[in-house]
Amino acid sequence: xxxxxxxxxxxxxxxxxxxxxxxxxxxxxxxxxxxxxxxxxxxxxxxxxxxxxxxxxxxxxxxxxxxxxxxxxxxxxxxxxxxxxxxxxxxxxxxxxxxxxxxxxxxxxxxxxxxxxxxxxx
Numbered sequence: 001x002x003x004x005x006x007x008x009x010x011x012x013x014x015x016x017x018x019x020x021x022x023x024x025x026x027x028x029x030x031x032x033x034x035x036x037x038x039x040x041x042x043x044x045x046x047x048x049x050x051x052x053x054x055x056x057x058x059x060x061x062x063x064x065x066x067x068x069x070x071x072x073x074x075x076x077x078x079x080x081x082x083x084x085x086x087x088x089x090x091x092x093x094x095x096x097x098x099x100x101x102x103x104x105x106x107x108x109x110x111x112x113x114x115x116x117x118x119x120x121x122x
Contacts, residue, residue, distance in 0.1 A: 004029075009036045009052055035059055 001016045006029030017025045035055040043051065 006030075006033075008033045009048065032056075032059065 002019055002022055003014055003016050004022045004025050005012050005014050006026055007013075008029050009032075013029075015025055015029075032055065035058055036051055039046075039051045039055045039058070043054070046054070
């Protein structure tokens with residue numbers, strides 16, 4: 001199992017990851033470290049443990065917000081798909097009605113043509 005060394009909150013940590021995920025884990029660690037740096041700058045009087053907890057909660061909040069937005073987009077997309085499906089089905093139904101009317105009209109025209117071309121009876 002591949003391992004990477006990441007720097008978070010002033011400390012180095014050795015972490016295992018899946019093959020090919022090293023850069024991703026390092027990027028995640030950089031994001032966590034950046035959040036801790038931001039929190040330290042904003043709350044200089046808090047100890048490291050509280051800063052780390054606040055950073056974790058802030059990142060969890062960011063994730064929750066992203067998931068909420070993704071769910072809203074998924075719901076909106078599903079509603080749009082349902083609307084488009086209903087509209088397509090309505091168009092297909094109307095097309096079938098028109099096709100039936102055309103066939104009926106063609107049959108009438110054919111019947112009229114036959115009656116006009118029939119020999120006259122005395």
